[in-house]
Amino acid sequence: MAKTSLDKSKIKILLLEGVHQSAVDNLLNAGYTNIEHLPTSLDEATLIEKISDVHFIGIRSRTQLNERVFEAAEKLVAVGCFCIGTNQVDLDAALVRGIPVFNAPFSNTRSVAELVLAEAIMLLRGIPEKSHRAHQGGWLKSAKNSHEARGKTLGIIGYGSIGSQLSVLSESLGFDVIYYDVVTKLAMGNARQVASLEELLARADVVSLHVPDLASTRWMIGEAEIALMKPDSILINASRGSVVVIEALAEALEAGRLAGAAVDVFPVEPKGNEEEFVSPLRGLANVILTPHIGGSTLEAQENIGIEVSEKLVTYSDNGTTVSSVNFPEVALPAHPGKHRLLHIHDNVPGVLSEINRVLSENDINILGQYLQTNERIGYVVIDVDKDYGTRALDALSQVSHTKRVRVLYSESSFQG
Ligand SMILES: NC(=O)c1ccc[n+]([C@@H]2O[C@H](COP(=O)([O-])OP(=O)(O)OC[C@H]3O[C@@H](n4cnc5c(N)ncnc54)[C@H](O)[C@@H]3O)[C@@H](O)[C@H]2O)c1
Numbered sequence: 001m002a003k004t005s006l007d008k009s010k011i012k013i014l015l016l017e018g019v020h021q022s023a024v025d026n027l028l029n030a031g032y033t034n035i036e037h038l039p040t041s042l043d044e045a046t047l048i049e050k051i052s053d054v055h056f057i058g059i060r061s062r063t064q065l066n067e068r069v070f071e072a073a074e075k076l077v078a079v080g081c082f083c084i085g086t087n088q089v090d091l092d093a094a095l096v097r098g099i100p101v102f103n104a105p106f107s108n109t110r111s112v113a114e115l116v117l118a119e120a121i122m123l124l125r126g127i128p129e130k131s132h133r134a135h136q137g138g139w140l141k142s143a144k145n146s147h148e149a150r151g152k153t154l155g156i157i158g159y160g161s162i163g164s165q166l167s168v169l170s171e172s173l174g175f176d177v178i179y180y181d182v183v184t185k186l187a188m189g190n191a192r193q194v195a196s197l198e199e200l201l202a203r204a205d206v207v208s209l210h211v212p213d214l215a216s217t218r219w220m221i222g223e224a225e226i227a228l229m230k231p232d233s234i235l236i237n238a239s240r241g242s243v244v245v246i247e248a249l250a251e252a253l254e255a256g257r258l259a260g261a262a263v264d265v266f267p268v269e270p271k272g273n274e275e276e277f278v279s280p281l282r283g284l285a286n287v288i289l290t291p292h293i294g295g296s297t298l299e300a301q302e303n304i305g306i307e308v309s310e311k312l313v314t315y316s317d318n319g320t321t322v323s324s325v326n327f328p329e330v331a332l333p334a335h336p337g338k339h340r341l342l343h344i345h346d347n348v349p350g351v352l353s354e355i356n357r358v359l360s361e362n363d364i365n366i367l368g369q370y371l372q373t374n375e376r377i378g379y380v381v382i383d384v385d386k387d388y389g390t391r392a393l394d395a396l397s398q399v400s401h402t403k404r405v406r407v408l409y410s411e412s413s414f415q416g
């Protein structure tokens with residue numbers, strides 16, 4: 001059970017994978033000065049060594065925060081994923097240790113949608129091959145296999161933030177949009193939801209994937225699904241590398257079953273820009289390969305830096321967990337003049353009454369109390385009228401099933 005006492009300047013923040021400078025600036029402005037900002041991810045052994053004295057970590061998609069890493073992260077208070085996907089984090093391992101995980105669910109949505117739309121047009125015109133030939137001194141001037149987007153059917157799989165934004169942009173260019181989602185979703189514009197994946201695959205000229213990495217989406221597009229796609233259709237994947245069986249896609253492209261593909265995410269991606277990219281798709285005609293940069297625009301990265309660092313600062317200063325992806329969400333008012341106790345515990349009956357009993361026995365006066373639980377943990381926030389020193393921290397630590405206790409002083413310094 002974590003229970004330490006720290007001044008803001010001692011709170012150690014580790015930012016990996018070239019998280020945008022906007023995050024560093026934001027953290028510094030909020031008084032967090034102990035920041036290590038690295039341009040790459042770290043291998044597991046190095047990360048395990050480094051994370052032992054880290055209070056907040058910021059990562060993107062490459063850093064794997066697994067059980068072994070969390071086991072070593074004795075002081076970790078919260079995780080910031082400076083991206084949309086959180087599949088690189090063992091959310092359960094974080095939850096059981098009382099560690100909330102935050103992300104930026106919308107900041108790069110537009111960047112991905114714009115890239116996919118551009119790729120759809122490029123692929124319909126056979127541009128990758130024509131451009132490649134021209135670079136080699138060739139001249140492939142021909143209208144063969146070259147099509148307008150207007151009137152073609154775009155099939156979107158996963159009609160969430162990115163899928164629905166893509167829907168709006170591509171309709172404005174004249175695409176007919178259909179989409180498949182496991183949830184009934186309100187259609188944007190004239191788009192129509194179809195009843196099954198099979199129907200979408202059979203009808204679309206361009207299929208674009210925008211589902212999260214889940215057990216149910218893993219390898220959802222394989223040989224059988226590609227066989228259902230229209231001859232000479234196009235597949236785009238900017239979601240996760242685990243969604244498409246890449247060998248099946250390569251075979252279909254080699255056999256001329258599909259007219260082209262754009263792939264941004266791969267089952268195995270290089271750990272850094274120096275490592276070789278290996279894929280059966282390399283060298284295939286009319287295939288756009290991009291190094292997982294769907295969300296990598298300066299605009300998106302700056303916004304993500306601000307959004308996620310704000311969430312970390314708010315949690316650290318105030319205890320608010322709104323929009324955490326794994327934690328009970330509590331929206332808390334500011335607490336001027338009050339001290340705030342945070343208590344994270346296993347969600348079993350009786351903990352709240354024990355907390356209140358312990359506080360009462362220690363003569364600690366409660367001004368306000370907030371509780372939220374999920375299936376696994378409970379998160380109680382208690383505002384008290386004065387600084388009870390370590391008395392409150394010690395009292396709460398004795399409550400059975402306690403995972404973590406923190407004190408936030410009214411002037412926002414932190415003890416965690
Ligand atoms: N290439 C990149 O750089 C990049 C950037 C941002 C996001 N992404 C990835 O894009 C994906 C989508 O992001 P988003 O923000 O739109 O997510 P989202 O959660 O807003 O939307 C996902 C949608 O998929 C649907 N869905 C889930 N399971 C499904 C299934 N089996 N079949 C059909 N639909 C299903 C959900 O109901 C939801 O509507 C995520 O995997 C994310 O990690 C990639």
Ligand SMILES: O=C(O)CC[C@@H](O)C(=O)O
Nearest residue numbers: 060061062083084085295
């Ligand atoms: O920036 C990244 O590394 C990941 C981008 C994207 O896949 C996301 O999940 O937002």
